[in-house]
Amino acid sequence: MQEASTAIYVALAVALAVWFALFLYLWRLDAQAQDLRRRLENQSNHEPLAAPVAKIRIQQQESKENLEK
Amino acid sequence: MQITKSLPQIAKILVGFWITGVIAAIFLILPPYQGLGDAGRIMVLHVPTAWVSVLAFAVSAFYSGIYLRNHNSKDDDRALAAAECGFLFAVIATVTGAIFSQVVWGIYWNWDPRQTSIFVLLLIYAALFALRESLENVDQKRRLSAVFSLFAFITVPFLIFVAPRVAKSTLHPNCALVPGSNCDGISLNEGKIGLLGERKVQLLAFKQQGAIISAKVKVSEPGLRGETELVPTFDLTTGKPLATPSFPGLRYSLTIQQVDLVQKSIHLNIKAPGTGLLENPRTFFTFLAANLGFTALFIWLFQLRALLLSLEWAIGQRESRTI
Numbered sequence: 001m002q003e004a005s006t007a008i009y010v011a012l013a014v015a016l017a018v019w020f021a022l023f024l025y026l027w028r029l030d031a032q033a034q035d036l037r038r039r040l041e042n043q044s045n046h047e048p049l050a051a052p053v054a055k056i057r058i059q060q061q062e063s064k065e066n067l068e069k
Numbered sequence: 070m071q072i073t074k075s076l077p078q079i080a081k082i083l084v085g086f087w088i089t090g091v092i093a094a095i096f097l098i099l100p101p102y103q104g105l106g107d108a109g110r111i112m113v114l115h116v117p118t119a120w121v122s123v124l125a126f127a128v129s130a131f132y133s134g135i136y137l138r139n140h141n142s143k144d145d146d147r148a149l150a151a152a153e154c155g156f157l158f159a160v161i162a163t164v165t166g167a168i169f170s171q172v173v174w175g176i177y178w179n180w181d182p183r184q185t186s187i188f189v190l191l192l193i194y195a196a197l198f199a200l201r202e203s204l205e206n207v208d209q210k211r212r213l214s215a216v217f218s219l220f221a222f223i224t225v226p227f228l229i230f231v232a233p234r235v236a237k238s239t240l241h242p243n244c245a246l247v248p249g250s251n252c253d254g255i256s257l258n259e260g261k262i263g264l265l266g267e268r269k270v271q272l273l274a275f276k277q278q279g280a281i282i283s284a285k286v287k288v289s290e291p292g293l294r295g296e297t298e299l300v301p302t303f304d305l306t307t308g309k310p311l312a313t314p315s316f317p318g319l320r321y322s323l324t325i326q327q328v329d330l331v332q333k334s335i336h337l338n339i340k341a342p343g344t345g346l347l348e349n350p351r352t353f354f355t356f357l358a359a360n361l362g363f364t365a366l367f368i369w370l371f372q373l374r375a376l377l378l379s380l381e382w383a384i385g386q387r388e389s390r391t392i
Binding site for chain 1: 081085088089095096107369373376377380384
């Protein structure tokens with residue numbers, strides 16, 4: 001009887017330990033993911049548009065030259 | 070403004086405390102399960118996780134439909150995230166159910182209709198993940214998996230709710246939650262034979278002593294492997310069964326539910342562990358709290374996984390641009 005009543009507290013402690021570990025893992029993962037999202041958003045807001053524009057211009061120039069030929 | 074920003078954080082902390090409370094209640098507040106003792110506490114984990122898996126699959130189907138309409142990659146991420154969460158919760162429900170099965174019936178897995186249907190459901194969603202992995206073209210992958218997810222969800226109500234109840238022989242205690250489902254019992258007159266689950270029962274005799282009715286019932290094991298005589302009793306004044314003898318080697322018991330003295334018939338039924346489980350208020354409220362807690366946990370997991378998937382996609386896009 002004594003063993004049975006102790007066993008339920010041991011089971012409770014194990015279940016709570018598993019839940020706390022899982023909760024902490026999720027909390028940290030969530031914080032890291034949110035941080036990464038913020039950084040990606042900031043980077044994309046400040047990203048220079050020069051490179052793709054230049055590429056388009058070259059293509060347009062090429063197509064003009066092709067037309068002239 | 071600051072409060073609005075920190076609301077998600079507060080909600081997550083609340084989920085943490087809520088589930089901690091549910092776990093503590095399962096062990097400390099819930100009364101021991103009738104006929105099973107402490108092992109039955111697993112039911113408060115088993116049923117809510119099964120419910121959340123159905124909810125998650127429904128969310129997955131919803132976002133799959135939205136993706137097919139709008140072709141927004143974030144809807145595909147949400148559909149996949151919900152399907153993964155549903156799969157995870159279905160696995161937890163299957164494992165906890167198997168543990169319950171071992172405690173009640175002495176076997177982890179016996180291809181019971183309920184076990185078979187959830188296994189088929191897991192296979193269907195495993196096929197969805199395999200399909201996604203096998204396709205390289207992103208648009209094709211998203212379109213096909215959205216269609217697959219919609220079709221997969223059509224099977225969910227059938228496999229979870231219909232098939233196990235249509236099956237005449239199931240060990241799953243449906244009566245715990247859905248009174249009357251596959252638990253209707255049988256009315257017998259003296260000398261008549263009927264089926265209760267897989268067992269043949271014959272009412273040999275019944276007699277009245279004052280307000281107490283006692284019935285002598287011959288129970289034959291499936292395949293007529295063995296026979297035994299059980300004597301359940303019933304109190305006419307309270308209208309409730311008294312003695313409910315167990316079937317040999319099982320935790321099920323035979324009970325008299327009703328007596329018709331005019332027709333001289335008695336209504337016999339199987340009383341499974343779990344019958345009337347939610348009649349206890351402590352069990353009912355813990356069960357309700359567990360459902361709410363796991364639903365909230367699913368919402369958090371779903372949002373987090375969808376965010377991770379969209380980040381993975383965004384980073385992949387950036388890398389391909391720099392290359």
